[in-house]
Amino acid sequence: MRELLDELDRWRHSGTRVALARVVDIDGSGPRDIGAAMAVSAEGEVVGSVSGGCVEGAVVTEALGILNGERPAGIITFGYSDDEAFAVGLTCGGTIRLFIEELDW
Amino acid sequence: MSVYDDLAERLRAEEPVALVTVVDGPGLGSKLLVTPGSVTGSLGHGELDRVAARDSLAELEAGRSGVRRYGPEGQTTPEDLGESALVTVFIETWAPPPQMLIFGAVDFTAALARVAKVLGYRVMVCDAREIFATRRRFPMADEVRVSWPGPVFEEHGAGLGSRDAVCILTHDPKFDVPAIEGALATRVGYIGVMGSRRTHHTRLERLAEVGIDKPEQLDRLMSPIGLDLGGRTPEETAISICAEIIAERTGRSAAPLRSIDGAIHS
Structure with a gap:
């Protein structure tokens, strides 16, 4: 998250709402470490990444859903090996869990 | 707030x-x-x-x-x-960034310090020779010290842990024997020592003279330093050293992925 601070500060100072997604857990093969983070502004700008590019698109949709009040903050799972797995998978075959929330704290 | x-x-x-x-x-x-x-x-x-x-x-x-x-x-x-x-x-x-202590202000040092910065290390360069250990030669280092190894380990040794690295590039037994002694007394995760195979063998004799001859001590020394990439320039050598540090930390083989099976990330 350290690498996102400048952008996060800029958005917060301009009053733009932001959703933050962080990798909290990885099973098997995962391209980024726990703690990898990306942020999505209400205007749809994106900084950071949580995978090798496999799930970022889906994360943007979820993040905007949270900012629009269409879904609550919570854990989202991406991968193949889990029954609850999200439709979008990781090319490397692992499973990652993200926590997505509005950065209003 | x-x-x-x-x-x-x-x-x-x-x-x-x-x-x-x-x-x-x-x-x-x-x-x-x-x-x-x-x-x-x-x-x-x-x-x-x-x-x-x-x-x-x-x-x-x-x-x-x-x-x-x-x-x-x-x-x-x-x-x-x-x-x-x-x-x-x-x-x-x-956690604070991992530390790399580089002993010896030689040509390879600047390249190693640069690559270590890319990997996120806090880098200190240390040499006893005032004309070599200068800020001007190592602007990329976080700290440049004119000192023998002893005082540096007295000051920083207790803070070194498994994520940190000590690289000894001096080739000079006067300097590298005390640097190895100092590093071995810490919990630092990686100790690499530069030199040819011949230098390595003479160094083992010098180390034995000061009582460093136990397998559990010598096993911790990556000497000669670096992976076998065949590189020659300081930059190529720096990559070979940093690649070895990563492989030592992860416990992986450093072999080409296409020649081995198994998960790429773990």
Whole structure:
């Protein structure tokens, strides 16, 4: 998250709402470490990444859903090996869990 | 000050800090910010805060982040928990950057310091010779010291751990024997020593003279330093050293992926 601070500060100072997604857990093969983070502004700008590019698109949709009040903050799972797995998978075959929330704290 | 502003300030100052977030269960989204000297915010119960803060400091010390589950009142065993709903927290920690101590202000040092900076190390260059150990020659280093190894290890040795590295590039037994002695007395994760195979053998004799001859000591020395990449320039050598440091930390083979089976990330 350290690498996102400048952008996060800029958005917060301009009053733009932001959703933050962080990798909290990885099973098997995962391209980024726990703690990898990306942020999505209400205007749809994106900084950071949580995978090798496999799930970022889906994360943007979820993040905007949270900012629009269409879904609550919570854990989202991406991968193949889990029954609850999200439709979008990781090319490397692992499973990652993200926590997505509005950065209003 | 908001939790975010507090966290951002500490991250920019490279202070050790942990952020605990309830990611599932009662109090979803609640935050606790933990440092070695302070706890701010709350997860909704005093005992839960205490237990989570304690575990956060342990994770911080180990340089790990991850998910943990507690009872809503900080219960940690199934017996204490009973039928209560679980609180799942994500403990994310930011430890200060790993350190690389490079002994010997030679041509290879500048290249190694540059590559180490790319990998996020805090880099110190140390040499006893004042004309070589200058800021001007190593502008990329965080610190340049004119010193023998002894005082450097007295000052920094206790702070070295498994994520840190000591690289000894001097080729000069007068300097590298005390540097090896100093490094071996610490818990540093990587000790690499530069030199040809012949230098390595003479060095082993010099080390034996000062009583460093036990297998558990010599096994810790990556000497000659680096992976067999066949590189010659200082930059290529720096890559070979840093690649070896990564492979030592992860315990992986450093073989080309196409020649081995198994998961790429683990």
